[in-house]
Amino acid sequence: MTLDVGRVTIADVAARAGVSIATVSRVVNGRYGVAPATIERVRDVIDDLGYESSLIARSLRSERTNVIGILVSGIEPFSAELLKGAARALHDTDYELVVYSGGMRGVGGWERRYLSRVGGTLTDGIVLVTPTVVDASVSYPLVAVDPHVGKSHLPTVDSENFEGAVAATEHLLSLGHRRIGFLGGRPDLESARRREAGYRAAIAAAGLAIDDELIQSGAFTEESAVAPADHLLGLADRPTAIFAANDLSAKQVIRSAIERGLGVPDDLSVVGFDNIPESALTDPPLTTIDQSIQQMGHAAVRALIQLIDEPDRLERDPVHVTLPTELVVRRSTGPVRSS
Secondary structure, eight states, X not given: OOOOGGGOOHHHHHHHHTSOHHHHHHHHTTOSSOXXXXXXXXXXXXXXXXXXXXXXXXXXXXXOOOEEEEEESOOOHHHHHHHHHHHHTTTTSSOEEEEEEOOSOOOSSHHHHHHXXXXXXXXXXXXXXXXXXXXXXXXXXXXXXXXXXXXXXXXXXXXXXXXXXXXXXXXXXXXXXXXXXXXXXXXXXXXXXXXXXXXXXXXXXXXXXXXXXXXXXXXXXXXXXXXXXHHHHTSTTOOSEEEESXXXXXXXXXXXXXXXXXXXXXXXXXXXXXXXXXXXXSSSOOBXXXXXXXXXXXXXXXXXXXXXXOTTHHHHSOOEEEEOOEEEOOTTOOOOOOO
């Protein structure tokens, strides 16, 4: 009997072993009620049908899948860069990577709905990217990257959001700008709140009054940045510079400025945050804050592997990694133009 390995199913295993599908399922999941001889026969069939390297066969032998899951609400520039770092972290290990995306349906508690689909049997542990909650109670290792609510009892990886925002704002202040707008991200995200706090702190430290009219919110997407960018650029006393809380929002600010006939940076300086690859390709190239996104993915996977290999590590040494940020100056910022 010849089968295409890619089409082998639990029914094929049951037919070859002369048992029911339910029996194969009990063997695969390690449940009681199956005779030892039957268990051995089912395992032999799994091998014979080409499942030697499959997740099923692997977990039967070692009680591990050697697969790490990464759960994201959607694939966009931030998560794409993070996945590159995560994959790089596996180069010298026996682990593989599976990515599960909610298709940008990540609204309030999305990870609760998806954790059960990839955790426990398919993977040995999971990295959650920008989760809305970090109090999930599960029996396997979890690491949260850029969680909405900041630190938690779970291991976390984030960046110096506050310090990066201070550096971005101070850069604009050093160029003589005093009317500096801020286009923030989603207020439910801890990283967005920290970036706004950094902007406010730098403005206050410069002896300037906080003008709430210069502070607008988006949702970290180009589409959501259209209205707040238009508001800032439409002010009678418009800002001479705008710090956008991520690069996608900053790209939209540049686009909106050009549509109004404003030159960047001659009439308006723009700073972003993230340093996604696209930021170097804007016209002009975007000054931004590099938050080492790939390194965040790398650190999260390394922390997760440690938790998998040392199950009691979390109790004795909780992991909370905060990576440094760095100002990257390009051509979207320049000295304020004298009146």
